[in-house]
Amino acid sequence: MGGGGTKTAQNGPDNSLLTFLANVGIVVLVVLNILSLLLGVGIIIVGKYVDSEISKNENVMELLELVDFGDFNLRTVVDALIIIIFIVGAFAIVLSLIGGIGAFFTLRVLLFLYIGIIILVIIVEIAVVSLWVKLLREVDYALETLFLDLLKEYTGFSDITVYTVGWDFIFILFDCCGVHPITASSNDFETLPSAFWTNGDRGSDVIPHACCKDVAVDNYLNYTNTDCTGCYDAFDRTFNQLGSAAVSVASLLVLAELGAIFFSVIIIIAVFKKKRAGLV
Secondary structure: OHHHHHHHHHOOHHHOHHHHHHHHHHHHHHHHHHHHHHHHHHHHHHHHHHHHHHHHOHHHHHHHHOOEOOOOEHHHHHHHHHHHHHHHHHHHHHHHHHHHHHHHOOOHHHHHHHHHHHHHHHHHHHHHHHHHHHHHHHHHHHHHHHHHHHHOOOOOOOOOOHHHHHHHHHHHHOOOOOOOOOOOOOOHHHHOOOHHHHOOOOOOOOOOHHHOOOOOOOOHHHOOOOOOOOHHHHHHHHHHHHHHHHHHHHHHHHHHHHHHHHHHHHHHHHHHHHHHHOOO
16 A cells, blocks of 8 residues: 555656646647747748739849949848748748647657757847848948949939839839938939939929829829938838847747747656656
């Protein structure tokens, strides 16, 4: 009888804190990986949408290709981001399946694999975010000068060139005008060397029609409104928002991943102890 009582005490981890945490961990990991699965699918859908929208505005991409930073240009950055979006989406789906199945069926092999992958992911995320923020700072620092050089090639709607059409699409899509904000005393277009802006062909216009607020691609040639901001400010704001978003998202992901590692370890230990006690 005494031996039986001892056996029961040893086999009684079902009421222990460890078992409770393991059960909570199973629920948390399953829910977390279902969300991760949906997120992966959503990321791929967003990537497909962004890719299709960019394909519709090839003129902008041709101009961004001319914004050269030596080893890469802005188009290279955009194309790389689209590829990364698809890779991240697919990876999130695979990882969520490994973690979700491993947790639901308490499969230690999958959970060990899940932990190993997450640790590598955390390392990669920290490195990528650091490089991403550094890249955005470098691009932001050089962008104003590069934009001013490219704007010199703008000829107005009297001529169709990659520079002119590309700038027009940027003006429309980003609701901006020129490089610096247009004011009563400052206008980037009035100092352009192209004939359209020096021989009076533009009439009373002080900015391109594409700069007008609420303008669209199909009506910018006959639209007027001079309430505009500079394109450098628009891009600078976008880059700063992207940098802040990257750091915030990465921080949340790392916290979630650390939680996933913690619960995975708890489940593994609980399963190990149950096997050792002969309960499973």
